[in-house]
Amino acid sequence: MKARVYRSHQRSFDCRVEGSHEIVKATAYGKFLKGEETIVVGDYVTLEENKEGEDFLIVDREERKSEIFRILVRESKKKVTAANCDLLVILNSVAKPTYKRGITDRFLVRAHQWQVMPIVIYNKMDQHDPEKVDIDFEADRLKELGVECFEISALNEDYQPRYLDKGLAELKEALKGKTSIFVGQSGVGKSQTITCLSEGQVELKTNKVGKIGKGSHTTTWSEIVDCGSFELIDSPGIRSFSIDDIDPAELIEYFPDLEEIAVKCKFSNCEHMPDSTGCAFFKDVDEDSREFQLMISRLEAWHVMFYEACQTPHWAKSYKKS
Ligand SMILES: Nc1nc2c(ncn2[C@@H]2O[C@H](COP(=O)(O)OP(=O)(O)OP(=O)(O)O)[C@@H](O)[C@H]2O)c(=O)[nH]1
Ligand SMILES: [Mg+2]
Ligand SMILES: [Zn+2]
Incomplete structure (x- = not known):
């Protein structure tokens, strides 16, 4: 039987049965509790009836569309x-x-x-x-x-x-x-x-x-x-908004509106400051225009995150797959 995980409490999960609004209890063991195949809220799973007759057993987890x-x-x-x-x-x-x-x-x-x-x-x-x-x-x-x-x-x-x-x-x-x-x-x-x-x-x-x-x-x-x-x-209000896991050199790719302008800067390692030589963000612009104000407010956000991302050394940003 196919189902979707709605809530989790350690090894016990509330699952909604596919095609209905019915919620059943299911238990998971082993690989589903730790490591790469851990079950989380939103996962689609396959349930089998438990031998003891109570609840269900999670026997499979579908590949995820997003995480x-x-x-x-x-x-x-x-x-x-x-x-x-x-x-x-x-x-x-x-x-x-x-x-x-x-x-x-x-x-x-x-x-x-x-x-x-x-x-x-x-x-x-x-x-x-x-x-x-x-x-x-x-x-x-x-x-x-x-x-x-x-x-x-x-x-x-x-x-x-x-x-x-x-x-x-x-x-x-x-x-x-x-x-x-x-x-x-x-x-x-x-x-x-x-x-x-x-x-x-x-x-x-x-x-x-x-x-x-x-x-x-x-x-x-x-x-x-x-x-x-x-x-x-x-979900609980996030405690930490830190982006210390992101590579500062790649951060601009997460700002497609800014990346478009950044590629026109004279130097590829430009820090996009008002006094940066050949910076496309500040060349031939009307600093009083609303357009500039909007763009600059996004650039400010990028600057704050960029300097924050630089605080963590590059080698510390990789992770083990479990
Ligand atoms: N005046 C007003 N108060 C609101 C509105 N929406 C939520 N609140 C109040 O704001 C407070 C916090 O709302 P919650 O829904 O608990 O906030 P939350 O984002 O779930 O918070 P966490 O669970 O701690 O992450 C409650 O007292 C709500 O009644 C709103 O539109 N207007
Ligand atoms: Mg809440
Ligand atoms: Zn620049």
């Missing part, structure tokens, strides 16, 4: 947290916790690395202060990349978009038939948004205390939520 992973530089290991995702939903709060543009830029790098299409949501629009976050500017800087942006309030499903042409209704349309993993800082409203999108089918635990910041993560493991016409993966 959400991190390279743990210090341990030289690849850690996969979810599999077979079609969309990476980068969720931002425009109120509390404070909006941080750089986090979206970091997840866009990951989307590229994971080969999963990204979309961006601006949540908590009911508390939006236009003086603090310019939604038009934020969405425009991603336009060049073809990233769709949505504005919503997970607490008020009647909220109508004011800045972008996409709100909750368009978001539901974009998710249809897909598996989407929600990522973002702790407290931005990932669990609340999934609850809102499930239209009353599920209610996930959310941060009711209102304590936001390090050490106050409400969701502590990844799980799939079955919303009928789409599947969503809730």
Whole structure:
């Protein structure tokens, strides 16, 4: 019997039976618990009835279409947290916790690395202060990349978009038939948004205390939520946004909008600073134009990540395959 892993607790897995909404319990042993064939949320598996009559046994795992992973530089290991995702939903709060543009830029790098299409949501629009976050500017800087942006309030499903042409209704349309993993800082409203999108089918635990910041993560493991016409993966707010596993020389490839300009620089190792000789980013440009402001805000994100990536020596970025 074919099934999909929805939740995992050590060696026990909740699996949804293919072609139905039924959830069964299954146990895995040996190679499926450690190493290259470890089973994670989102995996498609084959189940066999357990001899003792209870539960099921996982006997096979299908090849993955995509993986959400991190390279743990210090341990030289690849850690996969979810599999077979079609969309990476980068969720931002425009109120509390404070909006941080750089986090979206970091997840866009990951989307590229994971080969999963990204979309961006601006949540908590009911508390939006236009003086603090310019939604038009934020969405425009991603336009060049073809990233769709949505504005919503997970607490008020009647909220109508004011800045972008996409709100909750368009978001539901974009998710249809897909598996989407929600990522973002702790407290931005990932669990609340999934609850809102499930239209009353599920209610996930959310941060009711209102304590936001390090050490106050409400969701502590990844799980799939079955919303009928789409599947969503809730995940814990990422603790580390570090990109120390990426080779600084390759980083520009993760910024296709900038790479296009960078190839025109006079020197191939150009650091793209205003005083770099022959730098294409600063040659013949109108520094007051909005176009330049948008581009420069992306270049700033690249600079921050570039210098960060340079901190880890090249040899430490490879990993063992288990
Ligand atoms: N005003 C307002 N509050 C919201 C909105 N969405 C979520 N919240 C609140 O923000 C808090 C955090 O929401 P969660 O859904 O727990 O956040 P999370 O991203 O899942 O956080 P972690 O599980 O810790 O990663 C809760 O108190 C929610 O009620 C919104 O659109 N507007
Ligand atoms: Mg949560
Ligand atoms: Zn340059």
